[in-house]
Amino acid sequence: MPLDARPLAIAIMGPTASGKTAFALEVAQRFGGEIVSVDSALVYLGLDIGAAKPTVEERARVPHHLLDVRDPWQAYSAAEFAQEARVALDGIASRGRLPILAGGTGLYFQALLEGLAAMPAADAALRADITAEAQAQGWPALHAALAQVDPAAAARIHATDPQRIQRALEVYRLTGKPISQWQREARGMRLPFRVLKLVLAPADRTVLHERIARRFDLMLEQGFLDEVHRLRALPGMQAVAVPLDLPAVRAVGYRQAWEYLDGQGDAAAFRERAIAATRQLAKRQLTWLRGELDARWFDPAIDRARLDDALALFLP
Template structure:
């Protein structure tokens, strides 16, 4: 008998605007793979320009999963992502292909590795009180309150992410326990795959900042404001829901409400995107056993394929060991 190795899966991670999308398509073409989006904004229909969603001609004939699956009015949880991603990974592997998970929502990658913590259900009364506190006291005060009860969560959650700050405060108000304790108590639920982890990012963050600024200005030229205006005019969406709180969208929403002029909105959106990239870098520094590559480096595809081939060869050798009976 032979030990049967788990099938491979590729995790392609990196900060926003680092070149993950184009590289993932090239990898899928070279490796007979299919792409699973690991992005909390790409799931929404009608949000194309501001999310840098790959259009059909950019997908190179490769199936892309978990894109355009929800209306912006709907919510999408990490639990839903994990369940759907695992089902798709299983289907791709059974068909003899390699699942390639690509994106920048690091929490989604984490739940694939570590499973989910079971958190208390939302309490509308507590949430309403927190919304009131946010409006009256401001996001900095709420973040300071979180730092007092759960320093680790406060270090992990940026003050400019009041939705997650409020959720952490809500969990504490309901349970009397800090949010971090739920994640610490969660038992790891490793997935039955051999994970090949790849990270792509510019060597210098100043380079990434330049790319982010150019990309957002290009989005404006492509009609981003009109895209957000279409959502705004629906009348059933607000800037309190996850889809509209996505980076870029919430700033454009404020512009449409008359809170900013176009120049101020552009500056705020670029700054918010840089802050997102900074948080993604923080997550990526915790990644272990990953191979790192630089955005735009010479022969990038060839070097990434060589890394993958080396790891796949190692997996094959591991599967040829004979069991002793």
């Protein structure tokens, strides 16, 4: 049997606050790697503290890719991410370095590792119609409409995720074919790398919840609300009619901060809402990760020796 000559890559996956960033930095320094962020919040300029973006010092230690590639009032699709990430991976491999994918955005991982179908481009008029429907009926009603025509997509898309609901309805209305079918047909466009998938996740869910709360409190101490004030003051953000519909503002923590600065609730309620939303995000991430049947799971607090063994067996 011929040897698999594909270049190697490591995917460090896991729920938010599980320690992916620190571990990715360590692996990159040990094995001569560069990190490709797989995170839908880190692509945005200005989302630093609340998105736990790698610091300037961390980026100086290890090259990072796909950070700060869009302004916060711009959209950024999974297809765009996959295209730009593939370019980054090819460049890293051509330099004889080890690509390390690190993040928790399942759709980005799927788009990059498995490929996305060549779905129709956005249709401005149809999007405006769907937005008008949402304003009249609410996004949960449109999510219910999506469930009627594409139950598989509706099961994956949260009822409060307007961007993905809109895109799924748009694709169906443009083509008559559910977006989930387009995505199934994309299989076979896989990334031409041999990828070791490592999932970091505390075995005890209370440990993860405690990490989430501690990290959010640290973000507040570091000036998270000041960061959101600065985002709100940007001319590009002020030009947006409904900023809460922007993907950047819907990032966990940012939406709750935005609403708090709009006068919704007190500081204690804001903190509780943000931590609860982050826990829900972690739950969704874990649900998606359980479907990655070729991924290996590790509790970073107790499985360090097993993690090192997995790396040693995979890397030459």
